[in-house]
Amino acid sequence: MGVVVLGLTAAFLVYLFTVGDFGGGRRGYELTARFGQVGALAQGADVRVAGVKVGTVSKITLDPATYFAQTRLAIDPEVKLPSDSTAKITSDGLLGGAHVVIEPGGAPDNLKPGGEIQNTQGAIDLLGLIGEVVRPKAAPPETGAE
Amino acid sequence: MGALNGGVTAPIRAIGRLASGSLAEVGAVSLFALRGVAAMVIGPWFPGQILRQFAAIGFFSLPVVSLTAVFTGAALALNIYTGGGRFNAEQIMPQIVALGLTRELGPVLAALMLAGRVSATIAAEIGAMRATEQIDAMRTLSTDPFHYLVAPRIVAAMVALPLLTLVADTIGIAGGWLVATLTLDFNPAVYARSTVDFIEAWDVGSGLVKAVVFGFIIALMGCYNGYTASGGARGVGRAATQAMVSAGILIFASDYVLTTLFTDR
Numbered sequence: 001m002g003v004v005v006l007g008l009t010a011a012f013l014v015y016l017f018t019v020g021d022f023g024g025g026r027r028g029y030e031l032t033a034r035f036g037q038v039g040a041l042a043q044g045a046d047v048r049v050a051g052v053k054v055g056t057v058s059k060i061t062l063d064p065a066t067y068f069a070q071t072r073l074a075i076d077p078e079v080k081l082p083s084d085s086t087a088k089i090t091s092d093g094l095l096g097g098a099h100v101v102i103e104p105g106g107a108p109d110n111l112k113p114g115g116e117i118q119n120t121q122g123a124i125d126l127l128g129l130i131g132e133v134v135r136p137k138a139a140p141p142e143t144g145a146e
Numbered sequence: 147m148g149a150l151n152g153g154v155t156a157p158i159r160a161i162g163r164l165a166s167g168s169l170a171e172v173g174a175v176s177l178f179a180l181r182g183v184a185a186m187v188i189g190p191w192f193p194g195q196i197l198r199q200f201a202a203i204g205f206f207s208l209p210v211v212s213l214t215a216v217f218t219g220a221a222l223a224l225n226i227y228t229g230g231g232r233f234n235a236e237q238i239m240p241q242i243v244a245l246g247l248t249r250e251l252g253p254v255l256a257a258l259m260l261a262g263r264v265s266a267t268i269a270a271e272i273g274a275m276r277a278t279e280q281i282d283a284m285r286t287l288s289t290d291p292f293h294y295l296v297a298p299r300i301v302a303a304m305v306a307l308p309l310l311t312l313v314a315d316t317i318g319i320a321g322g323w324l325v326a327t328l329t330l331d332f333n334p335a336v337y338a339r340s341t342v343d344f345i346e347a348w349d350v351g352s353g354l355v356k357a358v359v360f361g362f363i364i365a366l367m368g369c370y371n372g373y374t375a376s377g378g379a380r381g382v383g384r385a386a387t388q389a390m391v392s393a394g395i396l397i398f399a400s401d402y403v404l405t406t407l408f409t410d411r
Binding site: 002008097 | 209236313333334336338341
């Protein structure tokens with residue numbers, strides 16, 4: 001019994017620390033997308049079209065030249081996306097559940113495996129928005145000094 | 147006159163007896179702990195005994211600790227999901243589950259299960275040896291029971307409990323992960339990822355420090371109550387119950403003290 005427990009513990013630990021590092025090339029084809037801000041998006045997050053999961057985020061890296069976040073998306077081969085599709089990062093709730101939503105465009109040609117989604121919209125900095133509402137930058141200094 | 151005096155002062159005397167009685171108990175436990183630690187530090191050591199106790203306390207507690215952890219993790223996940231749902235923050239659940247388990251529930255639940263399983267066993271074992279005068283026999287053979295019985299158990303518990311806590315943390319997180327992915331539609335990879343990214347070394351480390359202290363308490367309460375058992379077979383039973391209850395209470399009390407120390411404000 002004890003050995004079984006130790007085995008399960010080790011297996012789950014290995015899973016915890018290796019998941020999200022998968023290549024993504026095993027299932028589906030790969031697309032890239034560059035975002036100005038990925039926010040809470042994590043490797044392994046869903047990629048959805050019209051709310052249906054069609055793939056996962058397989059890698060997130062920083063492009064050192066442009067300071068854009070470079071993401072690789074592994075997409076189900078059944079799903080062909082027009083070349084002018086838009087990728088944007090949204091979330092399920094206030095504090096997390098970030099995922100990529102792809103809105104298919106209308107172009108006649110599809111994105112090839114390895115292609116890049118040109119139209120992107122990064123994560124919205126919600127706290128920054130709240131901060132601007134709560135403490136507007138234009139506010140006179142005396143009201144801000146509690 | 148004397149009877150009246152007795153009637154008036156009786157409650158006060160009762161309070162005094164209670165106070166001095168419990169203080170005497172605290173003193174006796176402290177002295178016992180001091181002798182135990184001294185035996186642990188100074189030696190001679192009995193590695194065979196330490197290993198045997200380590201297997202009994204650590205390895206054979208794995209099933210019970212992991213079962214506790216998996217159900218606690220699962221229930222915790224559901225509760226936090228409900229709580230988070232009240233302000234649209236269900237997605238923060240993996241982080242809270244991981245934090246709650248590593249900092250608090252992992253060490254405390256592992257310790258409580260051990261208080262039941264190990265403290266009582268130690269008390270019964272040593273209490274039976276006391277009742278059958280084996281401890282006195284040991285002394286006549288110039289083997290100090292503190293070196294041979296108490297120190298190995300304390301060492302083994304202090305090493306075993308942190309390791310069990312690591313298992314409890316992991317299995318507990320696995321329980322939360324199972325519920326989240328099977329019933330609450332969480333993405334398994336994202337759940338795992340948010341847990342790993344969120345948890346800091348000190349979250350786990352502070353839990354392990356707690357576990358070392360709890361291990362000491364568990365072994366100490368078992369040994370003390372067994373060693374001081376009197377009254378034959380019934381005394382042994384009483385010692386086992388006493389060990390379990392006192393270890394449980396001390397675990398909670400010291401958990402609060404340790405948590406205040408670990409909370410940075």
